[in-house]
Amino acid sequence: MRRLIGLTLSLVLLSLSACALFPDRDALHINVVGIEPLQSQDLEVRFAVKLRVQNPNETAIDYNGVALDLEVNGRPLAAGVSDQQGSIPRFSETVLTVPVSVSAFSVLRQTLGLSQTQSLNNLPYVLRGKLAGGLFGTVRFVDRGTLDLPTTVTW
Structure with a gap:
């Protein structure tokens, strides 16, 4: 029993010291800088979401994939x-473009959720995402x- 407690305590201390080996990183600054329409199909609308990613750190951030979820007016x-x-690169920025799909049903849900005085513009959004970077490099x-949706969208 004492060995088990000693082993558990050693593993906890080892894992805490391993966290100290990773450098502290400041959070990336990520903002939506544009939404442009893409060619749509059938019952979906597609947009290209442009993100400005700023790295305020002393080391470069490597990524190998991007994922986004956009919620508007409290709804996906x-x-x-x-x-x-x-x-x-360190102390640098870049613009990433990620295609997103919106189903007609999502638009219908959004439209039904609006009051008669609201439009699809100036609605609050929350964009959640991640830059994939391997086991310890993924940044959420x-x-x-x-x-502000573009006005050139056609169904």
């Missing part, structure tokens, strides 16, 4: 993924703001 609206990969992020 769109999701998208991209297998793009690259690196954001959240951006909040108000949405």
